Amino acid sequence: MKPIRTPRDHQDLLDEIAGLMGAQPGSPEADRLEVLAVLASEYEKRSLPAESDPVDLLNVVMRGRGLSQAELSEVLGSRARASEILSRRRNLSAEMIERLSRAWSIPRRLLAGPFQVTRRRIGGTTLSILAAGLVVVASAAATPFLVYGRNLPDVAPLVQDRAATDLTRLPPHVVQAFIAGEDRTFLTHAGYDAGAIARAVGRNSANGWGHPKGASTLTQQLLKNTLLAGEPRSLRRKIRELLLSREIEDRLDKDRILGLYLSHVYFGGGTYGIAAASKRYFHRAPAELTVGQAAYLAALVDAPDLRRFDRPDNRPRSVAARGEVLARMTRAGFVTPATAEAAGRERLW
Amino acid sequence: MYVVGTSLIGDFWKTHPASEGELRALHALLASLAAEDLDETLKHVARFDACGAEIRLETVAIRIEVNRAANVARYAIVSALDEETG
Numbered sequence: 001m002k003p004i005r006t007p008r009d010h011q012d013l014l015d016e017i018a019g020l021m022g023a024q025p026g027s028p029e030a031d032r033l034e035v036l037a038v039l040a041s042e043y044e045k046r047s048l049p050a051e052s053d054p055v056d057l058l059n060v061v062m063r064g065r066g067l068s069q070a071e072l073s074e075v076l077g078s079r080a081r082a083s084e085i086l087s088r089r090r091n092l093s094a095e096m097i098e099r100l101s102r103a104w105s106i107p108r109r110l111l112a113g114p115f116q117v118t119r120r121r122i123g124g125t126t127l128s129i130l131a132a133g134l135v136v137v138a139s140a141a142a143t144p145f146l147v148y149g150r151n152l153p154d155v156a157p158l159v160q161d162r163a164a165t166d167l168t169r170l171p172p173h174v175v176q177a178f179i180a181g182e183d184r185t186f187l188t189h190a191g192y193d194a195g196a197i198a199r200a201v202g203r204n205s206a207n208g209w210g211h212p213k214g215a216s217t218l219t220q221q222l223l224k225n226t227l228l229a230g231e232p233r234s235l236r237r238k239i240r241e242l243l244l245s246r247e248i249e250d251r252l253d254k255d256r257i258l259g260l261y262l263s264h265v266y267f268g269g270g271t272y273g274i275a276a277a278s279k280r281y282f283h284r285a286p287a288e289l290t291v292g293q294a295a296y297l298a299a300l301v302d303a304p305d306l307r308r309f310d311r312p313d314n315r316p317r318s319v320a321a322r323g324e325v326l327a328r329m330t331r332a333g334f335v336t337p338a339t340a341e342a343a344g345r346e347r348l349w
Numbered sequence: 350m351y352v353v354g355t356s357l358i359g360d361f362w363k364t365h366p367a368s369e370g371e372l373r374a375l376h377a378l379l380a381s382l383a384a385e386d387l388d389e390t391l392k393h394v395a396r397f398d399a400c401g402a403e404i405r406l407e408t409v410a411i412r413i414e415v416n417r418a419a420n421v422a423r424y425a426i427v428s429a430l431d432e433e434t435g
Contacts (some may be wrong), residue, residue, distance in 0.1 A: 004382065010356075010374050014353060014354055015424075017353055017354075017423060018414075018425075020416075020417075020423070021400070021401075021414045021416050021423055022400070022416070023416060023418070023419065024418070025417075025418035026418070030419050031418055031419075033419045033421055034351070034420065034421065037351035037353055037419060037420075037421040038351055040351075040353040041351040041353055042358070043357045044352075044353060047355065047356070047359065047379065048355040048356075048358075048359050048376065050376055050377045050380035050381065051373070051377055052370075052373045052374040052376070052377035052378075053370055053374065056370035056371055056373065056374040057374040057377060057378065057408075059371070059374070060371055060374040060375055060406065061390070063393065063394055063406065063407070064378075064390050064391040064393055064394050064395070065389075065390060065391075065392065065393060066392070066394070067415070077394065105386075106378075106381075110377050110378070110381060114426060131399065182398035199358045213378075246381060321377070339415040349374075
């Protein structure tokens with residue numbers, strides 16, 4: 001037996017394996033077959049990893065077990081979801097992966113890979129608002145819009161990023177605080193918020209376009225903190241965020257986008273990611289954050305240096321910003337007014 | 350299972366690109382299974398015999414040899430279903 005160094009070595013090994021496939025259980029030949037198979041499969045993993053598009057995998061599993069779309073609907077809890085998944089109009093969420101894995105014994109990692117989702121149709125009204133916004137943006141800058149689409153960074157490093165926060169380990173109010181505070185339409189938009197863009201276009205038109213502000217979704221913020229990190233705030237970056245956000249939303253599901261956002265977002269004082277921020281500001285894990293603490297961290301990301309309570313001058317702003325996020329959580333129906341009020345009384349420092 | 354002979358399926362989908370998705374999926378599935386789970390997982394698409402199974406997917410038929418004691422599967426033959434005769 002020798003290491004596999006060349007294709008010839010590999011072929012010799014496969015030939016020997018072929019001759020041993022009929023080995024009887026417990027025989028020396030069966031032992032040798034197993035050892036040779038370990039060597040060959042390790043070598044082959046480099047050229048063909050055992051990874052698959054999750055929808056193709058579901059189709060093979062369903063076909064193999066004689067399962068119908070109705071049975072998929074039962075597992076996912078909705079006929080519409082099953083149809084959207086099989087027709088690639090929707091990504092699998094963490095919850096769907098969990099359900100499928102439990103019901104059909106499919107390893108989670110096989111279902112968790114990215115897959116290409118058919119582009120969402122944009123409604124006429126949304127498209128009009130977005131187009132109007134972009135025309136204003138492009139004409140204000142006197143620059144053809146498409147120029148900004150050149151040389152966009154490759155999204156693959158982000159798609160394959162393993163550092164995403166596992167949302168299933170967080171209390172719901174942590175996720176809700178960031179959605180309410182930063183991007184209330186996160187769960188339904190396709191990477192950008194056309195209404196927010198239209199409002200921001202109005203504000204920035206009035207203020208000049210030197211440092212455009214506002215309208216960034218969590219997806220756009222994730223891009224700003226990762227693929228576009230280091231690019232100065234500019235109209236160019238805003239448009240690049242928009243273009244890339246569509247691609248990210250097509251390739252990743254919402255849970256994963258939010259998980260990546262929470263792992264990369266800046267919380268001030270050289271602290272990145274919610275795990276480090278929870279430890280720095282509250283000496284605990286994200287899973288132990290209270291409603292008030294979660295709301296504070298969600299408020300912090302918007303202006304970390306102005307809202308860090310470890311700088312005493314910031315403290316009135318820290319409390320006010322947390323109050324604003326709690327009010328938004330209440331308006332979104334995530335918490336009751338009584339819960340928000342109690343959370344607003346929690347001590348921060 | 351330890352699944353070997355992947356060059357056979359990789360070479361096949363280079364000339365039959367439509368089969369790539371389901372061959373990759375089948376490979377990922379086989380590599381994640383224990384040999385004893387094979388029959389249950391593929392019972393509606395596979396014809397089992399003493400040496401392994403003939404699996405018919407949507408675009409391809411694939412013959413795998415299996416040694417359950419050693420937990421090994423080997424890709425033996427792949428053919429496009431629209432090219433099959435008989």
